[in-house]
Amino acid sequence: MTTRGRASAREKAVGALAQMTLVCDRCRARFEPAGSPGRCQCGGLLHVEFPLAEVVERTTFDVRLSSWQALDRSGVWRYRELLPPLPAAAIVTRPEGNTALYQHPQLTDWTGCEELFLKHEGENPTGSFKDRGMTVAISHARTIGAQAVACASTGNTAASVAAYAALAGLPSVVFLPAGKIAAGKLGQAIAYGARIVQVEGDFDAAMRLVEEASRELGLYLLNSVNPFRLEGQKTIVFELLHQLGWSVPDWIVLPGGNLGNAAAFGVALAQLRDVGWLERLPRLAVIQAAGAAPFYAAYRSGFREFRPVAAETIATAIRIGNPVSYERARRAIELTDGLVDTVSDEEILEAKARVDRTGNRVRTGISCLGRRRSQARRARGHSARRSSGGDSHWSCLEGSGCSLGVSSRGSSTTARETAGDDRAHPRRVGRSIGSCVVKCVSRLRVPISDPVSTCWRWPSAAIFRLVTSWTRRSASFG
Ligand SMILES: [Zn+2]
Numbered sequence: 001m002t003t004r005g006r007a008s009a010r011e012k013a014v015g016a017l018a019q020m021t022l023v024c025d026r027c028r029a030r031f032e033p034a035g036s037p038g039r040c041q042c043g044g045l046l047h048v049e050f051p052l053a054e055v056v057e058r059t060t061f062d063v064r065l066s067s068w069q070a071l072d073r074s075g076v077w078r079y080r081e082l083l084p085p086l087p088a089a090a091i092v093t094r095p096e097g098n099t100a101l102y103q104h105p106q107l108t109d110w111t112g113c114e115e116l117f118l119k120h121e122g123e124n125p126t127g128s129f130k131d132r133g134m135t136v137a138i139s140h141a142r143t144i145g146a147q148a149v150a151c152a153s154t155g156n157t158a159a160s161v162a163a164y165a166a167l168a169g170l171p172s173v174v175f176l177p178a179g180k181i182a183a184g185k186l187g188q189a190i191a192y193g194a195r196i197v198q199v200e201g202d203f204d205a206a207m208r209l210v211e212e213a214s215r216e217l218g219l220y221l222l223n224s225v226n227p228f229r230l231e232g233q234k235t236i237v238f239e240l241l242h243q244l245g246w247s248v249p250d251w252i253v254l255p256g257g258n259l260g261n262a263a264a265f266g267v268a269l270a271q272l273r274d275v276g277w278l279e280r281l282p283r284l285a286v287i288q289a290a291g292a293a294p295f296y297a298a299y300r301s302g303f304r305e306f307r308p309v310a311a312e313t314i315a316t317a318i319r320i321g322n323p324v325s326y327e328r329a330r331r332a333i334e335l336t337d338g339l340v341d342t343v344s345d346e347e348i349l350e351a352k353a354r355v356d357r358t359g360n361r362v363r364t365g366i367s368c369l370g371r372r373r374s375q376a377r378r379a380r381g382h383s384a385r386r387s388s389g390g391d392s393h394w395s396c397l398e399g400s401g402c403s404l405g406v407s408s409r410g411s412s413t414t415a416r417e418t419a420g421d422d423r424a425h426p427r428r429v430g431r432s433i434g435s436c437v438v439k440c441v442s443r444l445r446v447p448i449s450d451p452v453s454t455c456w457r458w459p460s461a462a463i464f465r466l467v468t469s470w471t472r473r474s475a476s477f478g
Pocket residue numbers: 024025026027028029040041042043044
C-alpha cells in the first residue's frame with residue numbers, strides 16, 4: 001500500500017471507531033473502542049453502541065445473495081447495516097455463516113410439532129458458530145492495529161481464533177487448561193499456526209492468565225467477554241429469519257452453556273423489532289444439560305437467585321457452571337416470554353443419534369431434544385408458561401459448538417471416556433496432546449517446532465516471556 005493509501009486507511013479506521021462506544025452493562029461507564037475490549041473495572045460486561053446505518057429495505061439482502069463481493073457473500077457482513085460500522089478494508093472474512101436450514105419428516109414427527117427447521121451452525125468454516133463472532137472481533141482488532149491475538153479455550157474458540165488470525169496475518173496464542181481438550185479442534189488450531197500454552201488448572205485459571213497476558217503484553221483478547229463477538233453472533237437470527245422470508249417462527253430453540261448465543265439472539269430480535277421488520281417476537285427456549293444447568297435453576301426460581309454450579313456433562317462445550325452472559329440471557333428470556341429446560345446426557349446421546357441418522361452430523365442434537373421435551377411437558381400440562389401462539393413453526397439451532405469432547409472417532413464411548421479425562425494426570429494429557437500434534441503435523445507435512453509448550457508450574461512472568469518471544473515480530477513487544 002502507498003503512503004497515501006495507508007493514511008487514507010488510517011483516517012477511515014479513526015472515523016469508524018469514532019462512531020462506536022463501549023458501554024458497561026452494569027455501571028454504564030463508557031469507553032472508546034480503541035483497545036482490546038475486556039471487562040469494565042466494575043466486573044461488568046461491555047456492549048457496543050453505534051448508530052444504525054440508514055435502514056435499508058429487506059430486499060437489499062436478497063440482492064446481495066446473487067453478488068460475488070466478499071462482504072455480500074458472508075452470512076455475517078451481508079447484514080452489515082445492523083453491525084458495528086467497521087471499515088470495509090479492515091474486514092477479515094472467510095466468508096462465514098450461510099448455514100443451511102434443514103427439514104426432516106422423521107425429526108419433525110419425533111419432536112411432535114407440525115413444522116421444524118434445523119439451522120446447522122456446524123457448517124461454518126471451522127465447524128462452529130464461533131466464526132460468526134470471530135470475523136467481527138478480528139476485524140475490530142485490525143481496525144485498531146492490534147499486533148497479536150489470544151484466547152483461553154478448550155476447543156472451538158481455539159480453532160476459530162487460529163483460522164481468522166492466520167487470515168488476518170496476525171500471530172495467535174491459545175491458553176489451554178490442562179485436561180480439558182478437544183484434541184481434534186486443538187490439532188486444527190495448531191495446523192492454522194496458533195501457538196499453544198498449556199496451563200495447570202481449569203478453564204477459569206487459563207482465562208485469568210490470558211486476561212493478565214492481554215493487559216501486560218497488549219495481546220488482543222478474543223474470548224467471549226469481547227463484545228464484538230456477540231455482535232457477529234446476532235447474525236444467526238438475521239440469517240434464519242431471512243431464510244424464512246421474514247416470517248417469524250413460534251419458537252427458536254438453542255443450547256445454553258456460556259449463554260452468549262441466548263444473549264445475542266435477544267439483542268438481535270430487539271434490533272429487528274426496533275427497525276420494524278418483525279410483526280411479533282418469536283419465543284426463545286434455552287436448553288441446558290442437566291449436569292450443567294445454573295440458568296435453569298435460576299429460571300425455576302423466577303430469576304430471583306442465581307448460583308454457579310460445578311458442571312458435569314458429556315456435552316463439553318456447554319459444560320459451564322458460571323455462564324458469562326447470565327444477565328443478558330435472562331433479559332432475552334424475559335423479552336421473548338421464553339423458557340429454559342434441561343435434558344440428561346443419555347437423552348443428548350439419543351437425540352444426537354436421531355439427528356445423525358437424517359444425514360446431518362451434529363455434536364449433540366440438544367435443541368431438537370429440548371423441543372421434544374418441552375412439547376411433552378406441555379402435553380402433560382407441566383409447561384412453565386402458557387404458550388401464546390400455535391406450535392406449528394419451530395427453528396432449532398444445532399451443531400453450534402456443543403462438542404462431545406474428542407469427536408474425531410465419533411462414538412459415544414469415546415465421548416464418555418473423554419469426559420472422564422478431567423482428572424487425568426498432566427503428563428497423560430501432555431502425551432495425548434503430543435500425539436495429536438504429531439498426527440496432525442505428519443498428515444499436513446508441516447515442520448514442527450514446539451507449537452505446544454507445557455507450563456505446569458511456571459510463574460506467569462516466565463509464561464509471558466515465552467509468549468513475547470513467539471510474537472516478537474510485533475513492534476509493540478519490542
Ligand atoms: Zn462497569
